[in-house]
Amino acid sequence: MGYVTSLFARKMVAAAGAGVDGDALLRQLGLDPAGPWDPRTMVPATRYYDLLEQIAAQVDATDLPVRVGASMRCDEYGALGLALKAARDLNGALSRVVRYARLWTGVVGYELRPDPRGVLYLLHRPGARRLGLRLSNETTLVATVALAREISAGPVVPLEVRVAHAAPSARGVHEDWFGCPVRFDAGMDALLFDPETMAAPNRLGDEGISRYLVSHLESELSALAEEPPLVAAAREAIAQSLSGGPPRMEEIARGLGLSGRSFHRRLSEHGMSFQALTEATRRDLALGLLGDATHSLAEVAFLTGFSEQSAFTRAFKRWVGTTPASYRRAHPPR
Structure with a gap:
């Protein structure tokens, strides 16, 4: 069943600002505009894509994925966010995303793949490449780098960003934020990191805390193995x-x-x-x-x-x- 966390929907509406009727858009998703921003509350992915397309029809959404993705913080992901902080290095943190992504999304899978220049971090989101899905993928790529920059002791700048769909009318905001080339029409959605960046220690890497959090995440993952x-x-x-x-x-x-x-x-x-x-x-x-x-x-x-x-x-x-x-x-x- 395709669900995503309502946290992204609330952030998208907030970032769109006065150009949209944010309360009405959230109610369409069954969310209370005045309710808590609870990442455990899920919304159907297709309706989330509908929301993004409605926003794009009313305001210029070119930089919306960058602004929303850049605003993401580890603490908003609960135990998973803490586990990212506690990982020894970026490679360990992204490995945990690959393993535990199902805890906050049912529509995206992640993969770490060796590359001659380093390591590719790929996201796999099936479905027709409609505008809402494309905007969501861009947001996910930006959010990944934002979280990496939060947890890493050193600078995090990908060697390259690859996006499967065609470029928007202006791509400068993407390249300015990532600090590297962004290749659209690249046949995949991925971030390419060099080995040094992947191996750089995290600010709060702690093996003892990691073991506790991973045990907790494994329990949560087991609970998702079967539909209630x-x-x-x-x-x-x-x-x-x-x-x-x-x-x-x-x-x-x-x-x-x-x-x-x-x-x-x-x-x-x-x-x-x-x-x-x-x-x-x-x-x-x-x-x-x-x-x-x-x-x-x-x-x-x-x-x-x-x-x-x-x-x-x-x-x-x-x-x-x-x-x-x-x-x-x-x-x-x-």
Whole structure:
């Protein structure tokens, strides 16, 4: 299920300033504008990308990823941020990001890869390269360097930044902030560091604290290994009811033996809302059904709760960035 921390959404809205109706944008994500900035509260990735695209339609978003990424601090990542600080060097810190990234995002994977000039730190975010995803990737690259500069005892300047998508209208702000060349249309999203930077000691590197924090993170990671039983049961109930149209929360809650209020509260404890869970279930079901050649597009629309195929097409394009027909052609059923 594709979720990202709501912290990024709140920072994006704040950075956009008076040019957008920030409270309205946050409410669209199911967030209380006056609520706490809790990184454990998650929002669906596709709706986060929608938010970024709405902001870009109202203000110049060229430097938005740089400003937001540069504002990130380790303390905002909880135990993971402390573990980054306590790592011996940058290589150790980034290795922990690779290992524990799932604790704050379900849509990005990370990799450290040897390179003739040093080490490549790559981010892998699947999906159509829509504007929201591109802005999110730029923010992630900037945030990584911002955190590295916070924890490292020495200067952190990548040898090179590589971005898979095309360059924005002006790239100077990116190169000025990174302090190195930024290559767009590079076929990957990555930071290239020299060996000396990766091996430079961190300011607060502490082996004893590291062992304690890593043990804590391993426990949290184990808890994510399986979807919570309530969420899995709710997804199944939602999927079974979709052919009758979008389900009502009270009906699903009743089928699970819960009141609507209790069901809402327990979903919130897992960082999600009923609306977000229903949307994710419809998306996942649609992707699965499109992989089955026995179902026509009209049948897939019906089975995912849409009364009209045109409405299904619009929703699917919002989820994946392409139409159901185009997706099926690109991923032929087996």
